[in-house]
Amino acid sequence: xxxxxxxxxxxxxxxxxxxxxxxxxxxxxxxxxxxxxxxxxxxxxxxxxxxxxxxxxxxxxxxxxxxxxxxxxxxxxxxxxxxxxxxxxxxxxxxxxxxxxxxxxxxxxxxxxxxxxxxxxxxxxxxxxxxxxxxxxxxxxxxxxxxxxxxxxxxxxxxxxxxxxxxxxxxxxxxxxxxxxxxxxxx
Amino acid sequence: xxxxxxxxxxxxxxxxxxxxxxxxxxxxxxxxxxxxxxxxxxxxxxxxxxxxxxxxxxxxxxxxxxxxxxxxxxxxxxxxxxxxxxxxxxxxxxxxxxxxxxxxxxxxxxxxxxxxxxxxxxxxxxxxxxxxxxxxxxxxxxxxxxxxxxxxxxxxxxxxxxxxxxxxxxxxxxxxxxxxxxxxxxxxxxxxxxxxxxxxxxxxxxxxxxxxxxxxxxxxxxxxxxxxxxxxxxxxxxxxxxxxxxxxxxxxxxxxxxxxxxxxxxxxxxxxxxxxxxxxxxxxxxxxxxxxxxxxxxxxxxxxxxxxxxxxxxxxxxxxxxxxxxxxxxxxxxxxxxxxxxxxxxxxxxxxxxxxxxxxxxxxxxxxxxxxxxxx
Numbered sequence: 317x318x319x320x321x322x323x324x325x326x327x328x329x330x331x332x333x334x335x336x337x338x339x340x341x342x343x344x345x346x347x348x349x350x351x352x353x354x355x356x357x358x359x360x361x362x363x364x365x366x367x368x369x370x371x372x373x374x375x376x377x378x379x380x381x382x383x384x385x386x387x388x389x390x391x392x393x394x395x396x397x398x399x400x401x402x403x404x405x406x407x408x409x410x411x412x413x414x415x416x417x418x419x420x421x422x423x424x425x426x427x428x429x430x431x432x433x434x435x436x437x438x439x440x441x442x443x444x445x446x447x448x449x450x451x452x453x454x455x456x457x458x459x460x461x462x463x464x465x466x467x468x469x470x471x472x473x474x475x476x477x478x479x480x481x482x483x484x485x486x487x488x489x490x491x492x493x494x495x496x497x498x499x500x501x502x503x
Numbered sequence: 504x505x506x507x508x509x510x511x512x513x514x515x516x517x518x519x520x521x522x523x524x525x526x527x528x529x530x531x532x533x534x535x536x537x538x539x540x541x542x543x544x545x546x547x548x549x550x551x552x553x554x555x556x557x558x559x560x561x562x563x564x565x566x567x568x569x570x571x572x573x574x575x576x577x578x579x580x581x582x583x584x585x586x587x588x589x590x591x592x593x594x595x596x597x598x599x600x601x602x603x604x605x606x607x608x609x610x611x612x613x614x615x616x617x618x619x620x621x622x623x624x625x626x627x628x629x630x631x632x633x634x635x636x637x638x639x640x641x642x643x644x645x646x647x648x649x650x651x652x653x654x655x656x657x658x659x660x661x662x663x664x665x666x667x668x669x670x671x672x673x674x675x676x677x678x679x680x681x682x683x684x685x686x687x688x689x690x691x692x693x694x695x696x697x698x699x700x701x702x703x704x705x706x707x708x709x710x711x712x713x714x715x716x717x718x719x720x721x722x723x724x725x726x727x728x729x730x731x732x733x734x735x736x737x738x739x740x741x742x743x744x745x746x747x748x749x750x751x752x753x754x755x756x757x758x759x760x761x762x763x764x765x766x767x768x769x770x771x772x773x774x775x776x777x778x779x780x781x782x783x784x785x786x787x788x789x790x791x792x793x794x795x796x797x798x799x800x801x802x803x804x805x806x807x808x809x810x811x812x813x814x815x816x817x818x819x820x821x822x823x824x825x826x827x828x829x830x831x832x833x834x835x836x837x838x839x840x841x842x843x844x845x846x847x848x849x850x851x852x853x854x855x856x857x858x859x860x861x862x863x864x865x866x867x868x869x870x871x872x873x874x875x876x877x878x879x
Contacts, residue, residue, distance in 0.1 A: 333581035336553045359868060360577050367531040368553035 317380055317503065319389065320429040320444075322350035328357045328385060335361040336368050339390070343374065349394035349470075351377070351428045356386050365390065375466075378434035378502075389430040396469035403475035405487045412437075412462050412489045413498040422459035426474040427466055427493065433503040435493065437464065445470045452481050460485040464492045506586040509573050509598035511610040515631050518542040518802065519612075519809040525567050527574045529555065529585050530604070538872045540575065540607055540632070541802050552581035559588045568594065575600040575607075605867060607632035611657045613639075614809045616795065619746045623722065627795065627810050628657070633870065634799050635681050636811055640745055642722030647671040648688060649743065649751055650797045653866055655684035659691065669694045671719055673728070674855075675753030675797060676740040677702035679766040680845040682866050683855050686710075699732075702739030707857035713741055733784055735777025736762035738769070750792040750815060755780055757796045758804040758813050761824030763841055766848055770838045778833055781825055790816030846872040 325342045327335040335356045346352055354365065362379050365388050369376035377389040416423055416439050425432050425440040432442040443451050445465070455461065461483055463471040468490035475488045517524050523544045528535050529552035539547070548565050555562070566572060572594065574582040579602045586599040600607070610632060616625040623642035630636070630652055638649040639658060646667040648658050651674075662669050669692040672685045676699060686708060689696035697719070700712040715732035729744040736754040740762075743751040754762040761781060764773035792815045799811045806812060819825050827833040845851070847869040853859045854866070861869065 331580045332576065332578060333552050333556075333584050337556060340553070340556055359864070363531055363534065364551075364553060367533070367551060371551065371554055 319433050321353040322346050324353040324355065326355050328355050330358065332358055332360050336364055339365065343392055346392055348392050351389055351391045351430045354388040356388065357384050362386060377430050391428060391431060396467055399469045401468060401472040403472050403488045406490050407487045408490060409496055420460055422456060422461045424461055424463045426463055426470050435500050435502055438499055438501045445474055448474055448477055457483060462487045462489050464489045466492055466494045468492050506583060506590055507598045508601040510601050511606045514540060514600065515610060515612050518631060523570060525570045525572045527566065527572055529574060529576045529581050543802060552576060552585055555585055559592055563592055571596045573598045573600050576603045578605050579603040608870060609654055611652065611654055613661060616810050616812060625749065629809060633681065636797050636799065638751060638795065640721050641665060641667050644668060645670045645722040647721045647728060649673045650675055651684040651688055653682040653684045655687045658688060671695050671697065671721065673697045675751065676737040677852060677855055679848040679852050681870055682851055699739030699741045702737050705856050733780040735764055735773055735780045748793060749795050750788065751795045753797045756794060757798055757800065758811060759822065760800055764837055765841055766844060774834050774837055777837060788815060790814065794818055
């Protein structure tokens, strides 16, 4: 499976501690909120990377095994939790869980492709925030659009954007996937 | 900059001699909590190596300047890096544990238990990092191996050094916590591989069925290995009386605990077998037999000379698992509140049956972690 990321690091053939040393360095080269794919062959890299990301405040998304290669996905910490939310129409996770299956509802997940890949609401459509501008046409104007991200910040920006574009029934789901207790699936 | 290495053999000696050592474990907290190098006089600090990439300044205050410090990680790479940083900070007695916990898990320390009659010898191989015990009975140019680990070279080389030929290989039962090297040694040396048939129902290879009352002779001086059917940990679990002096109990009876009956999913079926073996069959044996188990769980079970061995009579006095009069209480103890099952025990059983053939690296991963074959 190919997941769209912002940068790929080749750490294949390297033994511990090098995969983490290189990952730490490479994280400096990407923007906050972007996703790095790390390809490694050291089996121990999974547990270490997960623990390292947690300790460094980054978001470990998951690992895909392809033959001998482990593809790890990490999203750089963004401090998005502190951002002020501006879109007026807000619902909480429970509200969305109750109506996500309705015909007039469109669940839009604006997290990065790799975040979506490892865990998302079954009904959710994926369009990362960065691609929303050019992909607005893919969305049905007539639906009630419920936008989710991890903590409610990117979805707030997305909700503002869709409102600007003339969507009338747009809701920001807060807090979003970080505390989602309902059903989920993965790619 | 080069850093001094410490081998797992050297650490083993420190454990056995109750020496002091400061272990700086740089694996993740989870890995450290699950399993670490244990020593009576060891002290510890755990900080993952990836929290030290920017420097060790913040933690040097927690390390002693006047003691030997051994830095350990999973395989030896990260400990090397951290040890180098400590040397740069002016620490002098810093070592990186060569091969890390992988090497620790695989190290076998041969300890001589005693001489046998007619010039024979009995060795116990202490796998100190994992708590597994295996044995070599040597007599007059021949050797038998009991409950071999997958590090088969150690036994083959040891036999070569002694100038003896391995003729018989035994497993007391189908192991669930470690991968047996029995079949491999037998194939390599032409020795006969014995297994209790009740445990071998699903195996995919040929073996010699080992039955209650069988006698196998090692060397021509009659070191007798007498099979004693003792079900409970597994259906087929079999003990051996060696040279009329030693009782190899497999995973049925340990020094400070007893076997658990649940690793093949049959706790309720086997609990009464276990009781029968411990409270009736073993009771009929001589109190003077020296019990040699297939595991130890805690360092307290090691004797001063590094062996794990105790008289059966002493165990009947002191081992809690042999002193529960009430059957119901016994049933509860061995079926409820059991410790977590060993890592990958199902895959390990399938490997030992010959059903799957993982490569060396996978076998190593499957065996990671502490031993959990006992209930106390």
